[in-house]
Amino acid sequence: MQDADRTRIDRYRALLAVETLREALARDPASAGTARDLARTLVELGRVDEAIACYRTVLDHDPSLHAIHAGLGTLLRNTGRHAEALHHLEQAHALQPDDAPVHAVLALVLQELGHIDAAIAHLRRAIALAPDEPNYYLGLTRLSALPADDPALAAMQALAGRAGTLDDQGRMRLHFALGKALADSGHHRASFDHLLKANAIRRAQTPYDEQRIARGARAIRARFTADVIAATAASGHPSPRPVFIVGMPRSGSTLVEQILASHPLVFGAGEVGTLSDTLQDAAKRFPDWRVGTPLTGLSARDRHAIAEDYLHRLDRLVTGWTGDRPPARISNKTLDNFFHIGLIRQLWPNARIIHTLRDPIDTCLSCFSIPFDKLAFTFDLGELGRYHRHYQDQMTHWRQVLPPGTILDVRYEDIVADLETGARRIIAYCDLPWDEACLRFHESRRLVRTSSVAQVRRPIYRSAVGRWRPDDETLRPLLDGLGMASAAGDTA
Structure with missing residues (x-):
């Protein structure tokens, strides 16, 4: 069948x-x-x-x-x-x-609304009611560093001693939770051992067609030349409202969107499938066109209709807006939209494209520590490194074929070192007046639903720069994927 x-x-x-x-x-x-x-x-x-x-x-x-x-x-x-x-x-x-699952969902809602302490309290209550549920420990460790004498850490370690009673999902979540907790307490080697076990379980459960990703990326680069993009950009939709934040996961993108969305003229939509949905629907309306190919075969009227469709979808995402007028900019933080930058340029030549980037090894190790739901490339060090290379190749291509200044590169390490300079640069690129609220991004109560939900509720911190790294032998699959000879950053 x-x-x-x-x-x-x-x-x-x-x-x-x-x-x-x-x-x-x-x-x-x-x-x-x-x-x-x-x-x-x-x-x-x-x-x-x-x-x-x-x-x-x-x-x-x-x-x-x-x-x-x-x-x-x-x-x-x-x-x-x-x-x-x-x-x-x-x-x-x-x-x-005393319903533990309700405590857990309450914690999820509260953390996404920015009430981190209340969320932690509900997770601790869920753990007290159901101490053998690994998901509650995972939620707690994502929000809080556990001291060495924390009863939750002892309970996790005891549960690991009887991990045979858990199914694969339970063991995977427990290993991720212990990986985070032990890293926070400085036990990095033991932490990484748990992350290796967690990701091995996840990888065995998750299909991933690495060659399809590579073929698709190469095809996009071959099709979207400078001349092809320029041929339609002049007749694109004039709206400056769309802002696209692209890059790798764990590269500082949530921080950048939080800074941007703290501006009174900006709405941060987060990670939404709006562009993908728009393009998929356009492919149904125009059967001669396929997603991932240039729009040169469509009339200016048809391209304008696609652009308008996206803008209407974007407007429907704006909820809880308290401004006197509609937002001047709406950000979309679906990071793999970097594959679609050529189409974005053809549809909205005035759209802003912010590319967040971070040290490649720090980025990849941070990805490896998170149990992402849909990012199958993050569960194997070699595949993770090679995906990072595809992403880098894609961004290099866009810089070569697009006019200078089209894309704003924002390095995580620079934002951490000098928040105000970095924030002013982002706001100026978006052609907005400066607002001091952008420096108080952690006070915003906007909805955040990413793995960085707790971090962006705090002022800038520097502990994620230059994170601990295993030895080169352990990291060899990642280093080979990245094209690096060693974790010191030497190129292979």
Whole structure:
């Protein structure tokens, strides 16, 4: 059976399940189990608003249903509606104070809203209620350095002693948590051993087609020459509103967006699939064009329509805006948009493109320490190094084919060394007046949903510059991938 056929069958079964569950819920409107099953099936079908409405209808019949408040709160958080999510999760907590998963989701919502201490308190309570759940330790270590005598660290180490009782996911999360905790306490060798184990588990679970990435990157560089880009850039959409922040993960991009979004004329949309969605939909509307190829075959009118579509999607992301007028700039921090810089230039010649970069080894080791959900290239040192090379080759190409000044390079180490100079440079590049709020980025209460959620709630710190590195033998796969002879930075 082909994958497409299997997908159609699964969708048909889900549609039948929706009708059956709706009928069951009509007979028993306060059935928490039926409502949860219906909501989950609707989410699988992409009908999220209907799932939310389903939960609300059940609560209208019985507002004391703990599981429905918890399910609705989780779904609202996943859709970025954090204030509503917090309300329902607090209701669930009030109804059942000792529900560890609710404490964990509350912690997630609170940390993304910037309430780090409250999030830590909920995670510690979740650990007390369920000390054998590795995910709670992972959440705690992402937010806080644990002292050597912290009971949570002792509990993690005890759980590691009986890791055979955990499934692969549990062991992977526990190793990542111990990797972070031990690094924070200065036990770097033991920390890295845990990271190697965690990533080995993750890599075995995750398919990754490295050659497809390499072929795609080479094809983009071959197609997007200086002449091809220039041929359409003059007729691109004139809006200066889009700002694209691109680069490698863990390169300071969240810090840069936090600085930028602290400006009263800027909205930071974060890591959103808006550009990818726009391009995919454009490929359906214009069958002769494919994503990853230049737009020269489309008319100026069609290119303008694609650009407008993205801008409309971007505007819909603006929530909680308190300015007197719409934001002058809206940032998109989906980092692998560096593959699409040629298309960005063709569509919006006045868009700002900010490239964040950091020492390659620091960048890669930081990536290796994080259990990213979708970044499959980060689970193997060799693949990570080679991906970094593809990214570097791509950025070198764009610098060669685009006019000078099109892309602003922002080095993490420079921002850390001199925040004001770096922040002023970013704001000036975006053609905005200077605002002192950009220096108080850590006071912003904007939503942050990246792995740097705790770091950007603190003033600038320098401890991430020149992080500890294993010996060259241990790092050999990464060094070879990066094209470096040693961790000292010598080129192979």
